[in-house]
Amino acid sequence: MRTDPDHIGDDRRDPDVTVLGTGITATSLAVILARHGLRVLLLGEHDTSGSEPGEMTLPCTSFLYEVIAERFRVPEIALLADAGRVGRELSYNCGVQRTLGFVHHHEGAGHRRADSLQFNIPSEHGESRFYRPDLDAWMLAAAVGYGARVRQRVGVDKAVAEDDRVRLTLTSGEEIRTRFVVDTGGPDSAVARALGAERVSGGTGTRVIGAHAVGVRPYERVAPVLKGSHPWSQGTLHHVFDGGWIQVGHFRNGSGTPAGSALATVTLSLDAARFPRQGTDGWEEILARAARHPAVAAQLADAQPMFCWTADSGQWHASRTVGDRMLLLDGSALGGDPVLGRDLYTSAQLVYSAASDILAAARDDDWSAGRFRYLERLQHGMADRQDRLVDAALTASSHPALWSATARVWLLGTMFDALSLKRSAKTMASGAAEAALTSLRADPATGVCHETLPEYRELLDFTLAACRDTAEGRATARQSADRIFVRLRNEPMVPPIYGFGDPTDREYVLTTPQRVRTLLWARKEAPPGVLRLVRPYGARGGGKDLGHDD
Structure with missing residues (x-):
């Protein structure tokens, strides 16, 4: 296997499927397709893994990983459902997700136990907080191991669907021909332009500022843990205030309260209508918002950012996501606030559904838009569901x-989702594949692929x-x-x-x-x-x- 970072893999024939992007959705899909014999090319424009949304799993996410692994015979994805193996075999930098904490704050007032809620996550194998640079690199290596080719630092200027191929023109002027293209790289891409897809704004929406930082104090050193619960730092803590929230999650927290030098993720979400962007530095805005709430300020008092990212686009989805030989998926089809663990759960559902439809299309050599209408309706359903949830969360924050x-x-819903997917996983493992597959092709208007x-x-x-x-x-x-x-x-x-x-x-x-x-x-x-x-x-x-x- 060649190791040229711009051109990995030896098969120079036209790929069956070209996937734009190298995040977890793109690489997981590439693993499955290459595992089943398709020629796959991954094109990465730039490294975004450090700022990719989606770090925490929930039981419903992990059960879906098990379903995907069983259905498509890809043990790499099964590993994602086991927090112990993630820490040992994928990356020591990853963390665990044992609790979901919520603390409501009033300006100028300290922590109030009466305004807190802690949900300790029941999980068979444990849930994870993925360090995305390591996760994405690990899954990319798995895709290459199955035979996928990878080209990095490659942009696509134009996409044209022809009778039997899609012609992709790169920013360098080079042309690539492929039977099918899946775009996960982000909105307003060449593929989106070829489809005539426009961004459709959702509800009120939020402005999101994220950061990875060191020196974030574990919250149990600021406020006591609820009786019988895990430390706050053993999961994701939501500091909620009127008009938004700050999510805090620690990496390398599997053996107890993490050291102050351990990396943490801090994400600020603000009602975009009430709090428009002021042009200040992202980390400064996080600290300014935290300063209004003494307990949050104490948690971030010694924190220093490694990098920040911002997302001002709010809730949105693409008006069209499918065309002949073209598909917009995940980050190219919809976007919004990463609150409540939506991102990895959405990614896993889309990987499952897209892999099923792409393998069927390859079998029949039919890459028409009609083969992928379910995915379009599912992504529109997901966007609608997330719009309504974020709008409700902004109101509830008051x-x-x-x-x-x-x-x-919401927590009750994640429990039922987990039970539903666990049932599907057991059904599939028992050999009753048809019944399991039926339960994983639910009404897309619900915004989830399962019953x-x-x-x-x-x-x-x-x-x-x-x-x-x-x-x-x-x-x-x-x-x-x-x-x-x-x-x-x-x-x-x-x-x-x-x-x-x-x-x-x-x-x-x-x-x-x-x-x-x-x-x-x-x-x-x-x-x-x-x-x-x-x-x-x-x-x-x-x-x-x-x-x-x-």
């Missing part, structure tokens, strides 16, 4: 009770509508929060594993007795759809809970 209620509904509970979709719609009522002045934040909590208390599908409807229950730690109680509830009281998801999971969920089983 009041601690409304934020707590809205966050609980979801109708009852949960109704609860989510109710919650988003309650937030909208507050935003439009039909209800106060307290009134909307009370309505959501009442619905959570009375909703038959909500399991008794945590006080979702009790605003005073601020920490969730899953134990074996809670599992047993939930299984008994599922058999006697749960709606049929919930029973179908919970029953196969078992009293111990098929794995360990990072030390939280009794």
Whole structure:
């Protein structure tokens, strides 16, 4: 294998599939396609892995990685679902994701336990915080190992679909011909222009400023950890304030509270309408916002940035994402705030769906736009779902009770998503592939590729509508929060594993007795759809809970 950084791989024939971009979506897709015998070319314009959104996994993300690995026989992607193996085999720089913390702040006031919420993540293998430069490089190497070619520092000026090929003209003037092109590199690309795709703005949206920094103080040194919970630094902490939030996550945190020299990620999201860009340095704006809240300021008091990145485009999606022999995917098709772990989960869904459709198209030698309409509708559904979630989050940020209620509904959804995908993984592993594949081709309008509970979709719609009522002045934040909590208390599908409807229950730690109680509830009281998801999971969920089983 040649090691020329601009031209790796020996096959000089026209590629079957050319993938623009070298982030996790592009490289994972390349691994699968090359593994199944397609000639794949990856074109990377510039190194963006340090500023790529998407660092944390959730159980639903990891179960989907397991599904992808089983379906396409790619063990490299299965490794992403196991935090222990990630730290040992992928990169020591990666971290663990054991908790999701939320602390609401009022300007000038210190930390208040009553305004905090900590959700300890039940996980079979543990969840990860990926250090993206290492993750993307590792997956790129796996793609090359399966035979993909890679060219770095290559830009595409023009894309033209011809009868049997797509002709790509590079910035150097060189031309490449390929049977199909997948663009993951970003918005407003040559492929987007060829499709006539325009950016469509979503809801209110946020301005996002991200940074990797050293010297970020673990928050447990600022404020006490909730009883029975992991340290705040063992996961992602959301500092919420009226009009936005700051997310903090630590790398190299697997063995306990990380050292001050360990790298951390800090991401500020601000309501774009209320807080337009002032032209200040990104890190300065993060510190200025933190200074309004003493506990946040204390956490960042000694922090020094390594680099910053900004995203002012808010919520958006491409008006068109497919054409004959062309596909816009992930970062070229939709974008927005990375709140609530959307990015890697979205990426995994799109990799699964795109790999399925591309392999089928290659088998039939049919690369027409119609083969990829599902992906277009799915990405539009994802964009709509994220628009509504971000708008609701911005409204909920105005009041601690409304934020707590809205966050609980979202957390409940991630649990049902994980159960649904776990069921699909078990079904696929048992040999019932057809049933598993059907469950992973769900209504794209829902914004997810897998089956979801109708009852949960109704609860989510109710919650988003309650937030909208507050935003439009039909209800106060307290009134909307009370309505959501009442619905959570009375909703038959909500399991008794945590006080979702009790605003005073601020920490969730899953134990074996809670599992047993939930299984008994599922058999006697749960709606049929919930029973179908919970029953196969078992009293111990098929794995360990990072030390939280009794």
